[in-house]
Amino acid sequence: MERTKINVLLNLEKTPGPVLIKGWVRTKRDSKEFCFLEINDGSCLKNIQVIAQNDLANYPDIQTITTGTSVAVTGPLSPSPGKGQKWEVPATDIDIISLAPESYPLQKKRHSDEFLRTIAHLRPRTNKYGAGFRLRSEMAFAIHKFYKEQGFRYLTAPLITGSDCEGAGEMFRVTSLDPKTVKEQGKMDFTADFFGQESNLTVSGQLSAEMFALALGDVYTFGPTFRAENSNTSRHVAEFWMLEPEMAFCDLKESMDHGETLVKYLTRHAMEECPEDMALFTSFVDKSLPKRIDTLLNTPFARISYTQAIDILQKSNKKFDFKVDYGTDLQSEHERFLAEEYFKTPVFLTDYPKEIKPFYMRVNDDGKTVAAVDLLVPQIGELIGGSQREERLAVLKNRMAEMNLPMEKYWWYLDSRRFGSVPHSGFGMGFERFLMMLTGISNIRDVIPFPRTPGSIDF
């Protein structure tokens, strides 16, 4: 008989008769004459209830079944006389595939997130992490679906890069040099290295995406990104996934429109495709989740300039640890105030002073600010960071000179402004941060399968 997945069985209207299910035992409840087994196969949050009577030939073996044991069960799908489930399977045959010994670390109780991180290879077997990683999979799919519908092309940007100044933080060096040789020579001889020059893991696919936007029109990259920053917070990891749309003939406002449409689309997709998993997050992670989802779906995001934000912050009676000053970047407490207390919605912040932003952002007509945009969301902080790009060659070169960037290394980037340059815009959205917002999970380490953080790369 062919195996049927549990999510399929539980959604059936009438019984197909005998079925074969395969999965892992979540819990066993014994009585004198029989026992109940809760089987989960990862296809959905719910378990299916199996009843094993003591007339089964291998009942003595069945009695040794522990939490975590893998089994194959045959029996008719039957209406359950008990409360709590529509269907159950009175077993005619139970094949124990592999027993989990008593040392199996997952128990029939709630574990702390900190403990589960130490067994990250087993945590997807729990309800919460199973739900989280099913949702992560569904959201990755939804991103591609959205961009397919919007007529975008998917760009797989390189992960190893030769440009050393993508401008988004410390990079991980990529080298094939022998550490012994480096030690003997007292330095790294990059001319002898694999690429004949310094190379690093990418911190952003943006520069590649710009080149392709100016060829294919609207493109997006979606893939892993690496930051060697020594960041120890609940919102940073060294390896994370980032979505980066880049759109030709697009200004900052249109870019914001796109970002808002994107966030609303993905949120709606999560609610429609993963209602059970989303309900679990409301019950066990964040009771205020429905309210936040409702705001995401139904409220227009606020949009203000950096200058207006400074004004709002200065006129508020709120006491901040850090002073609010025009010209300095906003502190976390300022961003939180704007998103969580003042607007109580996600808020786009635009037009920052050029001194605190990278070289590629378009200089505004005031000559002082650039067409940058951050999307600040309650609880998370910065979800999206982007800009309209500087498309004017002379202005761009000026900016690079101001910031002492090695122009010759960017010859190919500057070429895009030499040959048919057009206004274009784009942004980066942290995939994990989006998942945090959607689930209420407060630590980024818990929405990525195997988190990489300073001093920690187990699994």
Place this chain on the structure above:
RNA sequence: UCCCCAGUAGCUCAGUUGGCAGAGCAAUUGGCUGUUAACCAAUGGGUCCGCGGUUCAAGUCCGUGCUGGGGAGCCA
């Protein structure tokens, strides 16, 4: 990297002015009426994070290191 907090049974934690190491859950064994993290009973289980110090005596006080968490900076 900086500031703060924590580390005691497999897990979650309690442990009083420094004086015999504790609970709940889990596990094991047995019981049980269709149970829903089933229930009832019994049993086993400890490098009190490591190192050093103070003391008659340290889980408890002091120093230091490690690990984890919260916050800040950097950012997505």
